Amino acid sequence: MLVFLLLIPLCHTMHHRSCLPFLFLLGALAPAASAQTLPPNLLLDDTFDDNRQGWRVAADANGSFALEGGTYRVRNQQGVSLELKTLPLNLGADYALEATVQLQGEGRGGLFWGAADDDNGNVFALENDGRSYVIGRWQKGKWEELRPATAVPGNAGGKPHTLRVLVRGNEARYYIDGTEVWKQAGLRTYGTDLGPYASRQAELRLDRLRAWHKASIRLAPDLPLTMQREHLGVAINEPDVRETNPRVSPDGRQLYFARDVQQGTTQNLDVFVAQRQPDGRYADVQPLGKPLNNEGNNAVESITPDGNTALLMNLYKPDGSSRPERGASVARRRPDGSWGTPEQVRFRALPPAAERADYCLAASGNVMLLALDAPTHPQKCDLYVSHQTPKGDWTEPKPLGGTINTPGDDYAPYLAPDGRTLYFASSGHPGFGGDDIFVTTRLDETWTKWSPPLNLGPGINTLQDDGYFSVTASGDHSFLVGTNDRGNYDLYRVALPPALRPKATVLVRGRTLDARTNQPIVADIKVELQPKGTAAGEARAATAGRFQLTLPGGSTYVVRATATGYLPTTEPLDLSSNAQYSEISRDILLAPLSAGQRIALNNLFFQQSKPDLLPTSQPELDRLVQVLKDNPELKIRLEGHTDNQGDPKLNVKLSEERVQHVQQYLVGQGIAAARLQTVGFGGSKPVAPNDNEYNRRKNRRVELVVVE
Template sequence: MKRLFSLLLFIYISGATMAQDQKAKEFYDKGVKSFVARKPSDATESLLKAIEQDSTYADAYFKLGQMSETARNEGNAMKYYAKAIQFKPEEPSYRQAYTYVGTRALRAGDYQKAKPLLEYALKQSPPGSMIVKQLNKQLETCNFAIEAQQKKLSFAAKDMGEAINFKTYQYFPVLTADNETLFFTARSNEGDENLFSSQFVDGKWSKPESISSNINTPANEGTCSISADGRTLVFTSCDAKDSFGSCDLYISKKVGDEWSAPENLGLNINTHEWEAQPSLSNDGHILYFSSKRRGGFGEKDLWMSELVNNVWSPAVNLGNTINTDKDDISPFIHANGHTLFFASEGHTGMGGFDLFMTEQKLNTYTKPQNLGYPINTHEDQVALFITSDGKKGYYSFNTKQTTRLYEFDIPQELSTRFSRVNYVKGIVQDAQTKKNISADIELIDLKTGKTIERVKSDTKTGQYTAVLPNGSHFGLFINKDNYFNKSLSFDFSEKTDANGKTVNVSLEPIRKDVDIVLNNIFFDSGKAELRPESFAELDKLLLLLKGNPQVKVEISGHTDNVGKDTDNLALSQSRADAVVSYLVSKGAIATNVKAVGYGETRPIAANDTDENRQMNRRIEMKIF
């Protein structure tokens, strides 16, 4: 009897369940008919009743998911699609649900969840269809991100605090080469973008100030770039009166404490399309920027222009090694002059905009490298600045409510991938009057003879800044008409770290009986043969002699006090003779130059340290 009762109860429950499923099916069919008849409210009501009758009704969930996706109700679409997958897993017709849920998981940075969903969607997609291309790209992102997270960089970003983050939105930070002045864009909720600057004083950043009333206007000014010395500014202005259309790039120069009225960079750079996000080279002679103009490879591309004879050359596209069919934006050329950082949606990354780096070699660019996790995440990373010494990075991070500036120490794993640079700064003055003067400053690689950089000291303040890379021997030549040239020597052939130094320069007016040290004349120890690194200095002196054929100069050789007096005297004479022979061989009038060796008799420093003895081993010139 008990077995008979149990059997009857089972038959009753099964019949009731089948009846309930049938009722759910009726609601489902009614909902589909309403959907086809474009009655979404009726369709939703019927489908919800279907899942009330059968909470495992996968097809009803799937249809609700489709309707929610069409209505752009992401919350409901995710909820219903997930239920459909749960109750009817690996259903081929649910490819849309797998794609939708997988894509959202990818956007949220849940790569482990996204990957199997997208893999199944790909499996069910028609070969050669557009969705296959999308899914393959998304799976490439998943695989890259999972591997990148396993190779996590040592990275900890620090909010720059309320003093700097004083408005609702702050972004696109840039610094001068000495890391003492910060420029950035800021705007309030009202929407007017302006440029601000802050000084690093006593270990902290000062209260930001508007860069200049000549620059900030009721129109939007932002996303700027600054030269190494902080005196050439290129920035973006949108809808200005003299704009060619959309956003254009403008330039302003600082003389003393005043910024000049901005000038549109002209049709070689600006078009009626969007141009923005500039990045200047150290000396302000090369400009990188992003533009949506024609002639690119997709959406926004990276472009470059060079200042030649004081005219910006027609912008050229950086090519498809860097640019993709998606947006490639926010270029930043590091102070080393050959490492370019930028943001891209098109290169493989963590999803959205990631930061990449590439090296310029022989007018080509290497394949861009992702900067890695967690510098890059599933969020958009756009604007990056890395200091000239390679020690710190600055960027902006945005939430739905605000955008703030952050700083971080460059991870060791990243710092080994690009070269750091040094800087030298100071003031150029007249040696007699102590008046600040403007002079031409040229950085030459003494090993190759190539000019690396040309800058000027400020007309009013006399201030200058030059950037010196590692890996070679450099001469810094300070030139001004009617003054003797001044040269500084920096041997960074074996240097790997980076730092800065202050060197004030006094230029002597051209006159008789002034001893000028030629700092970039080199000989091997105990020998009198000129090393090739000497030629840049000698060629500068040659220009002076040829330009002033009436001038007669004495070239004098000097040594330290190590060794015999007679040997030192002979060596100094031989070295002076070598310099004169070079000058005469290159066209100097033989009767206008004479060589004198003084040996160790005229030291300019005590011979008590290696550094002082090196100062005493020198070649000088003077007019007689």
């Protein structure tokens, strides 16, 4: 069997045309489905409006393959021309194939299906300008005709016809334009490859190709048929160059990615950043330069919500050059906006045999997801979780569990800003071919219990490998890596439907300012979830004092800002009513460490009408200890206040005893008593009217005043 064949894979976008007309062919194979959402057993639906499946586009003396205006055109001058794609079919289950084709010329053209390669497969083809059809098979390169040339029902030449094959068990039924033309018993199926076929002196036009299969693919619910993915264009995707690792900033304004660049005689990845333009395009692409880019392979694995910390692939020497060991690094912006030299992320242990790795830093800053070589499968990856310790290093990675990890390749984790929705790539979960992208939800705080992963559907996943997903904080757009028609990795964007979006998050923007001058200052921001006190987010207000955080809606938080030479500030942040994505602004004022400055210690809690500190006060007390240790010359006065309820004398006594309890704790932590004064004012200095419980709560407080 003579063949000219060049297989070049490419990602695809999902098309909008309804798939309902073919449902009647499948019977029990295809349950009824809404015209607005994707049925669960549509495996392939290509209308050739673009090259979403990476069909060959080439020409030589033997003929040509071209994609033109919604048609895949195969012209053959001699021999046999075909192009094959491998479908993820279970050949032990029923399936159906359909192609809308038009044939010109005296030769033969149609479907080559159930194939293992170009020498072994089945043929359902038209002849003689489409006036007749033939059914046969190639086996070990030899042709066997099963159904000799027979007139097409209606005998209409030169017009499009719909060829359908319905396979049940070892029987195949063949249809032309909805009419059954032949039934074949004893079907031989050589493999799962499918594609167009044209013999010499024939031109085949393929307008649509579909495959149906009752597979075990678990689709995310309510996937729309209109979902498409968009190639990001030549500003991002250079011809014949690999682009990978798209990481979008939470606000969607910057897109970080890696691109191959020529370095001497080799190509290595460098990090680039693109800016979103007013029309939504990404352009103005700039390399990040040194020290993030060096002579090795460089890529951004995660960018923090404030854009000031980057988690990077591989390790760096102090001079910025590349280290040979595997690992991850962290780089932080300086106040002038430049990047500092990346520093190694230190894990307490890593699997000794791991050679490949992907990393993803959670928006909270204290959790990292990894893809590492699986211990029992050296060529496969599993997903792991690691937690940051109080010392700043990271725990030994722990597997995410069997719900996610498979005997296949599970990699490219991306934890959405909500801290619970995980996207990842896998070859081990049922999919549409190659490696697909899946979504799962964390069910508890163990990080080992997850919902069953759901396939993102053929609007995102293709017959090729798809991966490295990231999403904006609003969840409206995602970015991923696919393969173009020249075999190179390119970047794509998808407008995400609600079914695929993470939980609602809130983008918090603000500045840290000097309380006296209102000028911006460099500060560190940490956020704690209330009432648990667990870390929920962090940022560094560096350039112009600006910071940015993403926090899950539906909860309340405490925001703490610290800066050298300033008193720490804590402020409540109530997002309990934020059920949808929103953006808010919040500036934080920090008082300098100078005599007379005052700050409320908002997170000191006492037993009702007693001076005893509650355990929930521990984080605030420890922060105060750290401030006093960092500033050994600092002397303070702790002032206690109550509301005006009850006996005024008892209120004064209670307020005095409470600040004395705080003083005792500080002394117990090594702070000299001579640096600590205390005084109780009872209810004599309210900051709000004592007319309701909300205001009275404001008046029940401890304040810190700088003495010197």
